[in-house]
Each structure stands twice: as structure tokens, then as C-alpha cells.
Amino acid sequence: MxxxxxxxxxxxxxxxxxxxxxxxxxxxxxxxxxxxxxxAVKPLAYPRGYVTEGNLRRNPNLGAEKIVTIYNQWVEISCWIDGGPNGFGSNRWFKAHYYSHVGYLSSGVVSSQPSVGAC
Missing domain, CATH: 1.20.5 (Single alpha-helices involved in coiled-coils or other helix-helix interfaces)
Structure with missing residues (x-):
């Protein structure tokens, strides 16, 4: 050698x-x-929030169609919006990305809420 x-x-x-x-x-x-x-290491597109149980909806209102119910999952949160009533004495909703779905989550079902701006 x-x-x-x-x-x-x-x-x-x-x-x-x-x-x-x-x-x-x-x-x-x-x-x-x-x-x-x-x-290559790819950064997350948005900050994440944790959902114990919540419905991802088509628009920010309790009467809106459910896209999917989420249990014990992290979701990407892009921004917040003041929409219709959310069932928690507020009208604040988060625009969320969950796999291929994009919709709105009531702020009351998102724990570990990230710091995001208005939509």
C-alpha cells in the first residue's frame, strides 16, 4: 500500500x-x-401549531363545510383572520395547511400557537 x-x-x-x-x-x-x-434540508413553509382535535373548514365560520377533522397533529399556520364566530367567544381563525388541504381552524383548537401576522 x-x-x-x-x-x-x-x-x-x-x-x-x-x-x-x-x-x-x-x-x-x-x-x-x-x-x-x-x-437537501428543506425549511418548513410556515410555523406550526398543534391541534388536539379540530375541524379544518373551507371558510372561517362554524357553519362552513368541514374539509377534514384533525386529531393530535402539527399543522402549518400561515396567518390569522377575523372571520365568523368560532365557538370560543372569538372570531379569530388561523389559515392552516394540513398535508394537501388548505383551510381555516378556529383559534380555540390550536395550542402552541405560532406568532403569525394577519392574512
């Missing part, structure tokens, strides 16, 4: 050998990220 390394250094030269390793690693890293973009 030592003979092979010495022979490689003789052929390439010590200065070139020292600079080619990082260049090769950089080239491999660039190639790997180009081939596997799914390995």
Missing part, C-alpha cells in the same frame, strides 16, 4: 496531490447534490 501511494505521489507530485483531493471532493459533492436534490 505504501509503495502504491509513493508511486502515485511521484506521478502526480506532492503539491498537485494535495490540491486535487479537495477539488475532487468538491466535485463529488456538487455532483451528489445535483443528482440527489431530495437530500
Amino acid at each position: 505504501a509503495v502504491g501511494l509513493a508511486a502515485a505521489l511521484t506521478l502526480v507530485g506532492p503539491a498537485q496531490a494535495a490540491t486535487s483531493v479537495p477539488e475532487t471532493q468538491q466535485s463529488l459533492a456538487t455532483t451528489a447534490s445535483a443528482v440527489r436534490p431530495d437530500t
Whole structure:
């Protein structure tokens, strides 16, 4: 093994050998990220809030159609809106993203409420 390394250094030269390793690693890293973009760390689109039990609705009103009922899940909250009554003595609703669904959650069902602005 030592003979092979010495022979490689003789052929390439010590200065070139020292600079080619990082260049090769950089080239491999660039190639790997180009081939596997799914390995990159992707930030969350919005801050998250926790829903123990709540209905994601089409519009911000208790009478609105339910899209889905959420149990014990984190949801992405993009903003808040003052809409219709929410059953908790308020009219504040959160616009939420839950998997492929986008709708409104009553502020009373979202614990760990993130700091978001108005819609």
C-alpha cells in the first residue's frame, strides 16, 4: 500500500496531490447534490401549531363545510383572520395547511400557537 501511494505521489507530485483531493471532493459533492436534490434540508413553509382535535373548514365560520377533522397533529399556520364566530367567544381563525388541504381552524383548537401576522 505504501509503495502504491509513493508511486502515485511521484506521478502526480506532492503539491498537485494535495490540491486535487479537495477539488475532487468538491466535485463529488456538487455532483451528489445535483443528482440527489431530495437530500437537501428543506425549511418548513410556515410555523406550526398543534391541534388536539379540530375541524379544518373551507371558510372561517362554524357553519362552513368541514374539509377534514384533525386529531393530535402539527399543522402549518400561515396567518390569522377575523372571520365568523368560532365557538370560543372569538372570531379569530388561523389559515392552516394540513398535508394537501388548505383551510381555516378556529383559534380555540390550536395550542402552541405560532406568532403569525394577519392574512
